[in-house]
Amino acid sequence: MRGEAPSPGSGFAAALRAGRILAGGSALAGVTLAALLGGLAGASAQETDTPTNLFGSRGLMGTPSARMAPDGELSVGASFLKNNQHYNLGFQVLPWLQAEFRYSGLQHFNPSYPVYYDRAFGIKARLWNEDEAGLLPAVAVGIDDLIGTGVYAGEYVVASKRFGDIDTSLGMGWGRRASTELMRNPLALIFPSFDHRSNTLSNAGVGNFNAFFHGHNVGLFGGAVWHTPLDGLSLMVEYDSDTYMQERAADNLNPRSQVNYGLSYNLTDQTILGLDWLYGTTLGGSFSLRLDPVHPQYPQKIEPPPPAVTVRSGEQQQQALAALLEMRDPGNVRRIRLFESRNADRNDFVDALWRQGGAQGGSQGSDVADIQVRQSVLELTVTGPVSSTRCVAVARLMQGVAMGVSRVKLKDSDGRHSLVCAVPRTVEAAPASAVFLAAGGLENIAMPVAEILTIDASAVTPGPSRAQAEHAIRAAIAAQSISVEALSLGPGELTLYYRNLHYQAETDAIDRIVRVLTKEAPPDIEKFRLIPVETSVPLQEFDVLRAPVERSYQQESETIFDHSVSIRPPAMNQPVMMAASSQLYPRFSWGFYPQFRQALFDPNQPFGVQFLAAAGAGVELAPGLSIFGSVEASLYDNFDTSRVSDSLLPHVRSDFMKYFTQGKTGISDLQASYMFRLTPTIYVRTRAGYLESMFAGGGGEILWRPQGARWALGADAYQVWQRDFDRLFGLQHYHQTTGHVSLYYDSPWYDLNFMLRAGQYLAGDRGLTFQVTRRFATGVEIGAFVTKTNVSATQFGEGSFDKGIVIRIPLGWVAPIESQSMLGLDLRPVQRDGGQALNGDATLYEETRAASQGELLRQQSGIMAGW
Numbered sequence: 001m002r003g004e005a006p007s008p009g010s011g012f013a014a015a016l017r018a019g020r021i022l023a024g025g026s027a028l029a030g031v032t033l034a035a036l037l038g039g040l041a042g043a044s045a046q047e048t049d050t051p052t053n054l055f056g057s058r059g060l061m062g063t064p065s066a067r068m069a070p071d072g073e074l075s076v077g078a079s080f081l082k083n084n085q086h087y088n089l090g091f092q093v094l095p096w097l098q099a100e101f102r103y104s105g106l107q108h109f110n111p112s113y114p115v116y117y118d119r120a121f122g123i124k125a126r127l128w129n130e131d132e133a134g135l136l137p138a139v140a141v142g143i144d145d146l147i148g149t150g151v152y153a154g155e156y157v158v159a160s161k162r163f164g165d166i167d168t169s170l171g172m173g174w175g176r177r178a179s180t181e182l183m184r185n186p187l188a189l190i191f192p193s194f195d196h197r198s199n200t201l202s203n204a205g206v207g208n209f210n211a212f213f214h215g216h217n218v219g220l221f222g223g224a225v226w227h228t229p230l231d232g233l234s235l236m237v238e239y240d241s242d243t244y245m246q247e248r249a250a251d252n253l254n255p256r257s258q259v260n261y262g263l264s265y266n267l268t269d270q271t272i273l274g275l276d277w278l279y280g281t282t283l284g285g286s287f288s289l290r291l292d293p294v295h296p297q298y299p300q301k302i303e304p305p306p307p308a309v310t311v312r313s314g315e316q317q318q319q320a321l322a323a324l325l326e327m328r329d330p331g332n333v334r335r336i337r338l339f340e341s342r343n344a345d346r347n348d349f350v351d352a353l354w355r356q357g358g359a360q361g362g363s364q365g366s367d368v369a370d371i372q373v374r375q376s377v378l379e380l381t382v383t384g385p386v387s388s389t390r391c392v393a394v395a396r397l398m399q400g401v402a403m404g405v406s407r408v409k410l411k412d413s414d415g416r417h418s419l420v421c422a423v424p425r426t427v428e429a430a431p432a433s434a435v436f437l438a439a440g441g442l443e444n445i446a447m448p449v450a451e452i453l454t455i456d457a458s459a460v461t462p463g464p465s466r467a468q469a470e471h472a473i474r475a476a477i478a479a480q481s482i483s484v485e486a487l488s489l490g491p492g493e494l495t496l497y498y499r500n501l502h503y504q505a506e507t508d509a510i511d512r513i514v515r516v517l518t519k520e521a522p523p524d525i526e527k528f529r530l531i532p533v534e535t536s537v538p539l540q541e542f543d544v545l546r547a548p549v550e551r552s553y554q555q556e557s558e559t560i561f562d563h564s565v566s567i568r569p570p571a572m573n574q575p576v577m578m579a580a581s582s583q584l585y586p587r588f589s590w591g592f593y594p595q596f597r598q599a600l601f602d603p604n605q606p607f608g609v610q611f612l613a614a615a616g617a618g619v620e621l622a623p624g625l626s627i628f629g630s631v632e633a634s635l636y637d638n639f640d641t642s643r644v645s646d647s648l649l650p651h652v653r654s655d656f657m658k659y660f661t662q663g664k665t666g667i668s669d670l671q672a673s674y675m676f677r678l679t680p681t682i683y684v685r686t687r688a689g690y691l692e693s694m695f696a697g698g699g700g701e702i703l704w705r706p707q708g709a710r711w712a713l714g715a716d717a718y719q720v721w722q723r724d725f726d727r728l729f730g731l732q733h734y735h736q737t738t739g740h741v742s743l744y745y746d747s748p749w750y751d752l753n754f755m756l757r758a759g760q761y762l763a764g765d766r767g768l769t770f771q772v773t774r775r776f777a778t779g780v781e782i783g784a785f786v787t788k789t790n791v792s793a794t795q796f797g798e799g800s801f802d803k804g805i806v807i808r809i810p811l812g813w814v815a816p817i818e819s820q821s822m823l824g825l826d827l828r829p830v831q832r833d834g835g836q837a838l839n840g841d842a843t844l845y846e847e848t849r850a851a852s853q854g855e856l857l858r859q860q861s862g863i864m865a866g867w
Helices: 012-016 027-037 186-190 245-249 314-323 344-364 388-399 466-478 506-520 546-554 575-584 656-662 853-859 861-866
Strands: 074-081 084-094 097-107 115-128 138-148 154-163 166-175 217-227 233-239 259-266 271-278 282-291 327-329 334-336 368-374 377-382 407-412 418-422 483-489 493-499 527-534 541-545 565-568 587-602 605-622 625-637 665-679 682-690 695-704 711-723 731-746 752-760 766-775 781-789 802-810 822-827
Touching: 074 271, 368 546, 377 388, 388 407, 388 418, 466 483, 466 493, 466 506, 483 575, 493 506, 493 575, 506 527, 506 541, 506 546, 506 853, 541 546, 587 625, 587 656, 625 656, 695 731, 731 853, 752 781, 766 802
Parallel strands: 377 407, 493 527
Antiparallel strands: 074 084, 074 282, 084 097, 097 115, 115 138, 138 154, 154 166, 166 217, 217 233, 233 259, 259 271, 271 282, 327 334, 368 377, 407 418, 483 493, 527 541, 541 565, 587 605, 605 625, 625 665, 665 682, 682 695, 695 711, 711 731, 731 752, 752 766, 766 781, 781 802, 802 822
16 A cells, blocks of 8 residues: 555654654645745855756756755755656755655556556766866766666766856766667676666566666767856756657657757746756646755744843952862862962962963953862863963962962863973962961862862852842743753852753753853852753753853854863752752643644555644653643545555554544543653653554663763663554554664764664564664754565565655744744655554654754854863
8 A cells, every 4th residue: 555654743742842843744845835935045056056857856857967956955846747747855965965756647657547656766976076177077877766666767877067157968878768779888898797677667666786777778868058147047958868668658758859948947046947848749847946954044033032141240250260279079078178268368369360361361351261180280271372481370379379289280272282380399488378278178189170169158249149049040041931940059050950842952042041140140150050851851961161151252252152061961869850849740731733644655645634633731740750642633634545455464554544534533642651860871761551543552762872972772662552443542452562772873974863773563573774864953854764674575565665755844944933843754655564663662862862962063063162
């Protein structure tokens, strides 16, 4: 049975878990809306003015060229000619690699169907680009039907060369593109096995490598595009080597000429229209929408601007710097006094150190970023110059106050330049009121002072009470659409637990919180401990030093996070969060929201849609423990139910149409969930109930995310029973144990993300799933997956094995608003039962992703200076 199984989300559970996915959303609808509202940015004129051919690839009309789209471009298009229609989805995977999915409707082509719909995946790879001198052309190689029925099977090598406003192409084709048979296959002259081409029509859904670039003869094609003086208008002429032999035999299309003429007009930067005279017999038309996932469609959102950073006075900053010389003992959790008295001599030393840094930093204030004491060495990190003169000066300052400190190490913030100076042993007699270290105060301490410092309240200027400050902080952060879970104002540091349910990028939430705290936190607070939580489970700890934030703002830095943030896993013991739990729980949530479900590629109804109204509610009973559920009611659908599944495997997915026609109004999910941590970097979730629209049961997953790593390892296991088609409380007899081990890698190479899963699927088959996606800083994610199990192609049925396209479009990219909602689509050419996983069986990776290293690097590289 053809069609795409909807992805029944966790309903209201998604809203409770930060609302990051709008389940069942239409990516194509999101793409279309974005195209109407957004603009294409960051592409050169030569990239954007290249026409799109009938099949969605950069080219002329029926032929490809060696030109590529701008890196990351996503395109949606359609073309029409006599008895033929083509719909295409294109993605510029890498600067040199283009991929397309095509869905073609052919009338009078197959007597079994009024319109025969064909699906095909194609790729084009550029071997080299046109050189700047213009001597060498760009050259690309492509396969039109990499995995499909073979109707459009063809391969080619093509070269493109520009001559002023004229762009020319010349190529050699195999398969369909060899049907003019102009010359002998040059590969067959070298490798005799290439002289014969096997019949690819019998291998639907499987790449036939014995056919690629095979055949006795090849065809030649080529053409030219003239970019006219009229802005956006291009005229084209081409010779196509495809004679449409299959269409001619079916009386679908009878070409009289291989020469085509056309024009292309850029209506906008992202909308291209085409009008063609094709094969001497028919008019053709096309349009293409080109989108840029790399850059925000709307740099300015309908959102209050972030508050300005408030800079403390020089005296307050000096007092905060003085606090960097007061420590707690990490073993006994008791404070060790660095000073026996807090008098003028101590202040003189602090003032001298501050003035020294200020002299280096000019008018921007002191450039002291951090102080550490390791053994008997005082390490001073500065953002200004590192010189021997300054190192000696710091050593002389330490001479009068630090017994036990024998050396001073001065280094820059990058750690690339450093100097070590000895503290003179012979000193002049210090005044009786001089400051001395407590016994053992600095010896054998090897941890950043910024991690453990406190400030003596008697040394700071009086301000609002702690209770007043806490109230102001809560109100100001809530005004930024961020929820405060718990807050504590301690000596010298502030601890804040928060939930970001609003901003797509975690760095945006952190930026706004820090800006609020620079204004509302008491001036004696030097360190902000920011801890994002997911269902009250801490995900990460961001330790922010206040003075570097203020300095970055004064220097008009692009990011306030330069040299001010260190990141570490949250401790297992969270007393501040536990103390606030009694006031947080139980916590109720509810909401109404629209749903969209699609069933694509059914020959009787290629574009099936269903619009639903959904309602959800939940209650959080304790940290990590919640009960939630959602119901759906169909408002409209055009699903065709005349086709029944012929699957030889248990019908774990191929009967999906029954669930959404017999269960038009039903329970999407109803379950209890408990999330917790085993260690600071190991997360666990267990859940039981009606887990999705088709299955109920229980189980859980575990995920290990090593701190600072781009990889993660997870495992899940569930015992499930198939639900009744009415999607109420009944269960069918079929049950199965399903589970997988999953390996994730967030690559820095073009922001590619890899996932490998191995285990047992819903139909009892066992195998592997490999998925690769490219995730942009905008949150747009596009990729593909393939699953191969121990089920044979015959048992699997049409398509041979499970495969598809992954598209995730953030609502905040489609519209000028801040939102974590996402339009999601898993596009399968055909829905079968092999290789099918339980929906929501492995969600911890996504739920912990926003605060992960790879995602933070993608969002804002400056925040990682402290790693």
